[in-house]
Amino acid sequence: MVVLTAVATIGGLTFLLATLLILAERRLHVEEDPRIDAVEEMLPHANCGACGYPGCRPFAQALVEGAVAPGKCSVSSIEGLEEIAAYLGIAVGEQTRIVARLACAGGSNVARSRARYQGAPSCLAASQVAGGGKSCAWGCLGFGDCERVCTFSAIAMNSHDLPVVNSAACTGCGDCVDICPKDLFSLHGEDHRLWVACKNLERGDAVLAACEVACTACERCVQDAPGGLISMRDNLPVIDYNRAHETRVPIARCPTGAILWIDDADTVVHGPASKRPVRHSALPRAPS
Amino acid sequence: MLSVLRHQPGFAHGVHPPEAKEDTRDLRIKQFPFAPVMIVPLLQHTGRPALPVVREAQEVMRGQLLAEPDGDMSVAMHAPATGVIQRIALAPGVSGRMAPAIFLQPFPGSSQEVAEGIPCELHSATPEEILQAIQNAGIVGLGGAAFPTHVKLRVPADRTIDTLIVNGVECEPYLTTDHRVMVEQQGDIFTGIRYLLKATGAGRAMIAVEGNKREVANSLAAALPADLPASVHVVPVKYPQGAEKMLIRALLDREVPSGGLPSDVDVVTVNVATCAEIGRLLPHGRGIQERVITIGGPGIRKKGNYRIPIGTPLRFALEYASMDERVSRVFLGGPMMGQALSSLDIPITKGTSGFIAFTETRTAARHEFPCIHCAYCVDACPLFLNPSQLGQLAKAGQYERMADEYHLLDCFECGSCSYVCPAHIPLVQRFRAAKAQIRKRRAAS
Numbered sequence: 001m002v003v004l005t006a007v008a009t010i011g012g013l014t015f016l017l018a019t020l021l022i023l024a025e026r027r028l029h030v031e032e033d034p035r036i037d038a039v040e041e042m043l044p045h046a047n048c049g050a051c052g053y054p055g056c057r058p059f060a061q062a063l064v065e066g067a068v069a070p071g072k073c074s075v076s077s078i079e080g081l082e083e084i085a086a087y088l089g090i091a092v093g094e095q096t097r098i099v100a101r102l103a104c105a106g107g108s109n110v111a112r113s114r115a116r117y118q119g120a121p122s123c124l125a126a127s128q129v130a131g132g133g134k135s136c137a138w139g140c141l142g143f144g145d146c147e148r149v150c151t152f153s154a155i156a157m158n159s160h161d162l163p164v165v166n167s168a169a170c171t172g173c174g175d176c177v178d179i180c181p182k183d184l185f186s187l188h189g190e191d192h193r194l195w196v197a198c199k200n201l202e203r204g205d206a207v208l209a210a211c212e213v214a215c216t217a218c219e220r221c222v223q224d225a226p227g228g229l230i231s232m233r234d235n236l237p238v239i240d241y242n243r244a245h246e247t248r249v250p251i252a253r254c255p256t257g258a259i260l261w262i263d264d265a266d267t268v269v270h271g272p273a274s275k276r277p278v279r280h281s282a283l284p285r286a287p288s
Numbered sequence: 289m290l291s292v293l294r295h296q297p298g299f300a301h302g303v304h305p306p307e308a309k310e311d312t313r314d315l316r317i318k319q320f321p322f323a324p325v326m327i328v329p330l331l332q333h334t335g336r337p338a339l340p341v342v343r344e345a346q347e348v349m350r351g352q353l354l355a356e357p358d359g360d361m362s363v364a365m366h367a368p369a370t371g372v373i374q375r376i377a378l379a380p381g382v383s384g385r386m387a388p389a390i391f392l393q394p395f396p397g398s399s400q401e402v403a404e405g406i407p408c409e410l411h412s413a414t415p416e417e418i419l420q421a422i423q424n425a426g427i428v429g430l431g432g433a434a435f436p437t438h439v440k441l442r443v444p445a446d447r448t449i450d451t452l453i454v455n456g457v458e459c460e461p462y463l464t465t466d467h468r469v470m471v472e473q474q475g476d477i478f479t480g481i482r483y484l485l486k487a488t489g490a491g492r493a494m495i496a497v498e499g500n501k502r503e504v505a506n507s508l509a510a511a512l513p514a515d516l517p518a519s520v521h522v523v524p525v526k527y528p529q530g531a532e533k534m535l536i537r538a539l540l541d542r543e544v545p546s547g548g549l550p551s552d553v554d555v556v557t558v559n560v561a562t563c564a565e566i567g568r569l570l571p572h573g574r575g576i577q578e579r580v581i582t583i584g585g586p587g588i589r590k591k592g593n594y595r596i597p598i599g600t601p602l603r604f605a606l607e608y609a610s611m612d613e614r615v616s617r618v619f620l621g622g623p624m625m626g627q628a629l630s631s632l633d634i635p636i637t638k639g640t641s642g643f644i645a646f647t648e649t650r651t652a653a654r655h656e657f658p659c660i661h662c663a664y665c666v667d668a669c670p671l672f673l674n675p676s677q678l679g680q681l682a683k684a685g686q687y688e689r690m691a692d693e694y695h696l697l698d699c700f701e702c703g704s705c706s707y708v709c710p711a712h713i714p715l716v717q718r719f720r721a722a723k724a725q726i727r728k729r730r731a732a733s
Binding site for chain 2: 114117120128
């Protein structure tokens with residue numbers, strides 16, 4: 001008898017609640033464009049935010065509403081974008097591949113440190129202790145905060161403790177830009193191949209004591225560059241990417257290779273005049 | 289017997305590090321020689337850099353104006369020696385960043401007379417004129433924070449100040465500059481108090497001295513002029529008793545609200561050395577071009593208290609004080625709140641209260657273990673924050689939560705939590721990193 005009562009009560013309750021749920025589903029139903037689900041399915045699910053939207057679903061919503069072109073997604077392959085464009089019946093739009101570029105080339109084999117840092121192995125923490133101990137106050141500290149923060153494994157520390165960006169994997173999400181305490185990363189179109197890999201604001205050969213590949217502000221690149229492409233600001237060359245910048249001329253006479261060319265396969269090309277040392281071991285500490 | 293049970297002024301929590309002051313506290317302040325080249329950074333304070341008013345190759349007199357304040361959050365800079373301006377260029381700073389500085393080469397044969405300016409007369413000057421004179425004299429908090437003093441003294445329109453606290457606690461181990469100033473410059477301190485009382489409108493002044501300097505407190509109390517509404521108070525020996533909020537709690541039992549300033553509880557606090565400089569400089573209209581520092585630590589042979597020209601390169605100071613060749617670590621400031629240095633080419637600035645040098649054995653790196661939630665740090669934090677939780681969040685990179693939910697920005701980095709942590713977790717370093725990242729993100733957005 002007790003068992004029957006229990007079964008009846010629970011059964012009745014189940015029926016009642018199920019009815020309520022069905023009614024609620026009918027009444028509170030939100031009409032949503034089914035294409036949003038379909039488009040989201042076609043997107044790469046990276047949720048990186050490089051498109052300017054908080055994630056892939058809001059971006060899919062914007063695509064369906066026609067607020068943005070599929071080309072804004074820098075992660076997806078071109079085939080994926082064409083599939084979305086065909087599905088929605090819109091143009092792909094120009095896909096601007098944005099990648100992170102590092103404005104430092106001072107690995108431990110060419111740049112000296114002047115103090116031995118002891119503490120948490122993180123660039124952010126080290127930069128709080130007298131700047132981290134590198135001789136160049138602007139240079140990469142090499143503890144790899146950027147490598148750890150990168151969701152796409154697009155950054156790897158090389159054997160000289162310098163991060164190397166894999167452009168193919170980089171989505172331009174900007175996490176490395178945020179985390180680097182020396183502000184060495186910035187986001188650039190992949191076609192920005194002419195690049196200044198230095199942030200040292202000092203001039204003259206004295207900077208070479210701290211880093212052998214630093215910019216000495218000799219201004220040869222400024223003289224060689226076609227009409228106004230490069231100008232000097234605070235002892236560093238600044239490339240005007242709004243002009244035609246597909247030229248390797250400015251790197252030719254750079255004495256340190258601070259201005260360089262990044263080709264398709266992320267290979268760094270230095271000018272023939274650059275005296276870049278071939279050294280595999282780290283430099284000794286600078287005399288204090 | 290009953291006096292033991294009587295209420296003791298003080299604050300809860302805090303730590304008791306070794307004081308290590310016995311080496312230098314009885315040594316008289318000595319004048320430091322001029323370095324071959326002085327480096328005067330344009331930004332030695334919190335705020336905006338000063339604007340240079342001299343050019344390269346110009347000859348300047350000791351005490352002459354080198355740079356004028358750029359706006360209200362800025363102070364003047366004065367020539368530390370008679371000499372010639374070599375160049376205005378980038379020079380390394382304490383933070384490791386390069387910043388513009390004036391390089392000055394003193395004349396070896398000069399008599400080094402100090403230039404006189406327009407005096408700020410105590411009796412005729414208005415409060416605003418006194419604040420202006422303090423800004424033009426380039427005075428900042430000499431205790432270490434280097435916050436422009438005239439900004440600190442400016443009373444908000446909706447408040448009145450009833451008490452001026454002159455902070456002579458100096459709870460940081462090794463440092464004895466405030467101690468010596470209180471012994472040797474009592475007249476300057478009292479003159480400074482008169483200026484400060486007039487500038488803030490406070491009715492009384494309280495000079496706070498820590499219990500380990502009781503004889504200094506007694507001599508100050510005996511020397512107090514009868515017409516000065518000031519009193520001397522001995523506070524218990526505990527770190528960080530010298531912090532503004534702790535001191536106000538100990539002396540007046542008032543609590544400065546989270547994110548607030550002492551003026552919210554009608555108080556202004558000024559470091560005793562700052563007060564003495566005001567009393568020393570304003571009657572002559574001079575600017576600050578030297579300060580008292582302690583040079584100490586196991587790595588220094590000629591330990592002492594020195595009146596050192598602003599801009600003296602650290603390397604010159606260390607060589608003069610006969611540094612042990614085994615020195616491996618140099619800290620600007622004391623061991624608790626001081627900053628480890630990566631370069632000896634930085635200059636002594638207005639905020640430098642001393643530096644200490646250690647040999648290898650004293651500074652061996654300690655292995656960091658995981659947090660065991662013992663809560664020693666919670667018991668040590670004078671602000672009742674939760675350093676353990678903050679440390680875990682910092683490790684996880686959740687900086688916004690640290691600021692929004694756990695009051696990270698109230699932390700003034702006294703180092704008590706790191707000092708007691710049995711797992712050797714560098715808590716304060718993590719908090720500094722978190723704060724830097726929060727500042728960067730807020731500036732970017």
